[in-house]
Amino acid sequence: AAGVIQSPRHLIKEKRETATLKCYPIPRHDTVYWYQQGPGQDPQFLISFYEKMQSDKGSIPDRFSAQQFSDYHSELNMSSLELGDSALYFCASRGREARDEQFFGPGTRLTVL
Amino acid sequence: AQKVTQAQTEISVVEKEDVTLDCVYETRDTTYYLFWYKQPPSGELVFLIRRNSFDEQNEISGRYSWNFQKSTSSFNFTITASQVVDSAVYFCALSEARGATNKLIFGTGTLLAVQP
Numbered sequence: 001a002a003g004v005i006q007s008p009r010h011l012i013k014e015k016r017e018t019a020t021l022k023c024y025p026i027p028r029h030d031t032v033y034w035y036q037q038g039p040g041q042d043p044q045f046l047i048s049f050y051e052k053m054q055s056d057k058g059s060i061p062d063r064f065s066a067q068q069f070s071d072y073h074s075e076l077n078m079s080s081l082e083l084g085d086s087a088l089y090f091c092a093s094r095g096r097e098a099r100d101e102q103f104f105g106p107g108t109r110l111t112v113l
Numbered sequence: 114a115q116k117v118t119q120a121q122t123e124i125s126v127v128e129k130e131d132v133t134l135d136c137v138y139e140t141r142d143t144t145y146y147l148f149w150y151k152q153p154p155s156g157e158l159v160f161l162i163r164r165n166s167f168d169e170q171n172e173i174s175g176r177y178s179w180n181f182q183k184s185t186s187s188f189n190f191t192i193t194a195s196q197v198v199d200s201a202v203y204f205c206a207l208s209e210a211r212g213a214t215n216k217l218i219f220g221t222g223t224l225l226a227v228q229p
Binding site: 031033035043 | 150156157158160163204214215216217218219220221222
């Protein structure tokens with residue numbers, strides 16, 4: 001069965017650089033979530049999209065932005081990177097038929113030097 | 114506000130021991146979902162179970178079992194005859210059942226170390 005795809009899996013950036021993380025949801029899933037997990041922390045909700053519209057916003061810094069495209073994939077754009085942005089970023093998708101069950105991607109590990 | 118508490122930060126057991134991971138939640142919603150996820154050292158989040166707030170039946174899946182008690186707002190997870198491969202961080206999570214997003218609120222996780 002198809003799973004959530006995230007790319008890249010690993011990313012190393014310097015401070016003040018920008019990064020773009022991509023998420024490809026399971027086919028026919030219309031809702032995408034982004035979570036950030038810092039070292040030794042639990043995943044924290046950042047933002048979500050339903051049918052290409054932002055549906056909820058959590059503790060996402062103003063330096064970050066995201067969108068969902070017409071093919072339902074989503075991108076998380078991060079600018080002016082800081083050391084504290086180093087984390088595992090998860091994308092999850094949910095479909096209409098399986099309400100409340102989110103399927104997580106493998107995550108993108110971002111390291112900011 | 115919704116909150117999930119996992120008071121056990123780390124648990125260490127010897128292989129074949131039984132172990133219970135505690136989870137206590139807070140929510141004002143009458144309808145909600147509870148989840149357990151496993152995060153092995155490789156980092157991915159592995160879905161284990163989802164429980165609807167209206168379904169208080171306990172569930173068993175192989176060596177795993179879950180005890181949902183609405184009266185005490187707890188959703189505990191027991192591993193029977195633990196194995197080294199069970200070593201991981203386990204997260205309990207909560208989401209509202211009605212709403213636009215159903216985002217997950219995670220507990221802080223319990224690190225389980227199973228020694229051979």
